Amino acid sequence: MMPTHNINLFPTRRDENWKYSDLRSSLNQISKGIESINEPFFTLPDGLTTEEVGCECASLKNISSVLAENYCHKAWKIDVPESFESDQPLVISNLNCGHSQIIININKGGRLSLVEYHESQSNSFINTNIIINIMDKGELDRIIFHDDTHETVRISSAIINSESDTRITQNAISFGGALSRIETIITANGENLNATINGAYLLSESRHCDMTSNIDLLKPNCYIRQLVKGVVKDKSNGVFQGKFHVHRPAQFTDAEMRHDALMLSDTSKIRSKPELEIYADDVACAHGNTIGQLDEDVLFYLRQRSIPLSEAEAMLTEAFVSDVFYSLKDNHLKENILTKIRGRL
Numbered sequence: 001m002m003p004t005h006n007i008n009l010f011p012t013r014r015d016e017n018w019k020y021s022d023l024r025s026s027l028n029q030i031s032k033g034i035e036s037i038n039e040p041f042f043t044l045p046d047g048l049t050t051e052e053v054g055c056e057c058a059s060l061k062n063i064s065s066v067l068a069e070n071y072c073h074k075a076w077k078i079d080v081p082e083s084f085e086s087d088q089p090l091v092i093s094n095l096n097c098g099h100s101q102i103i104i105n106i107n108k109g110g111r112l113s114l115v116e117y118h119e120s121q122s123n124s125f126i127n128t129n130i131i132i133n134i135m136d137k138g139e140l141d142r143i144i145f146h147d148d149t150h151e152t153v154r155i156s157s158a159i160i161n162s163e164s165d166t167r168i169t170q171n172a173i174s175f176g177g178a179l180s181r182i183e184t185i186i187t188a189n190g191e192n193l194n195a196t197i198n199g200a201y202l203l204s205e206s207r208h209c210d211m212t213s214n215i216d217l218l219k220p221n222c223y224i225r226q227l228v229k230g231v232v233k234d235k236s237n238g239v240f241q242g243k244f245h246v247h248r249p250a251q252f253t254d255a256e257m258r259h260d261a262l263m264l265s266d267t268s269k270i271r272s273k274p275e276l277e278i279y280a281d282d283v284a285c286a287h288g289n290t291i292g293q294l295d296e297d298v299l300f301y302l303r304q305r306s307i308p309l310s311e312a313e314a315m316l317t318e319a320f321v322s323d324v325f326y327s328l329k330d331n332h333l334k335e336n337i338l339t340k341i342r343g344r345l
Helices: 023-029 063-071 296-304 309-327 331-344
Strands: 041-043 050-053 075-080 090-094 098-106 111-118 125-134 139-146 153-162 167-174 179-188 194-203 208-217 223-232 237-246 254-263 269-278 284-292
Touching (some): 023 179, 063 153, 090 098, 098 111, 111 153, 139 331, 167 179, 167 208, 194 237, 237 254, 237 284, 254 309, 309 331
Parallel strands (some): 075 098, 098 125, 153 179, 194 223, 237 269, 254 284
16 A cells, blocks of 8 residues: 655755755645656666566665655666676656656676656656666666756656776756756765766756765775756756765775856856765865856857857857766767757757
């Protein structure tokens, strides 16, 4: 029997991790999805199958996993065999309202390309909780497309646990919704994690996007690079929260985090909170954060060459955002992302 709706499960601005994204208030106008199950659609590469299992209690709980455990009585599990490789990506589409949990186990030496489409055409709430376990020498290449209506409230959360000698590459693009949160939680349980966690948000009207990440480093010799860029205009709201937590055993960590954003209107808002919590002695860790506007001198230069103002702004904005996706190996997917960006400029 499904549990009844418990409004206390949904955080407010009083919760530190949600102080810039008031999830509970945003649900006041939502008519669907708060208590239902969302059955995602999978396109599987050859050699992989899905299995319906009971909902897994994540060892590291967040709001997304708590909601999934409370409202969804099943999960979809995918086991990636040892030394698996495929030119085909695993594609997950989350178009329906409600809660879902997906469990992906990448066994030793397995390589998985994962593409997620988070798109909705209705006034609804969607919570997708993905748990990814990467065994020794496993690799994950993850791409996230997020483009909801301005009425949709969405949480897309990934809890990634990695063992030794693993590689993670993530690229996310979001155009926001009534409220949206793209959350990535990585725990390095083994040494020699190599991770690139990049993202971009482009927001207009009154859309909201919160890109939050927490990278927990428990073992030595990890290499992390994170770059997030944002563009906001009209009355939109952009949020970036990033944290590197370097535990004492995680010596020789090399980690850098950057968030850069453009504000194209006086009524838009950006809130950012980069954090470093370091207990190891021999590390190289840094973070940077900038918020500004388009360069007036460059705009003037382009206008002097008969380029209309709107076109000049679009050119500079595309150039600002596009270098986030340098790590994408698939040129076709990279061009798809840039095409989506151009369509919003």
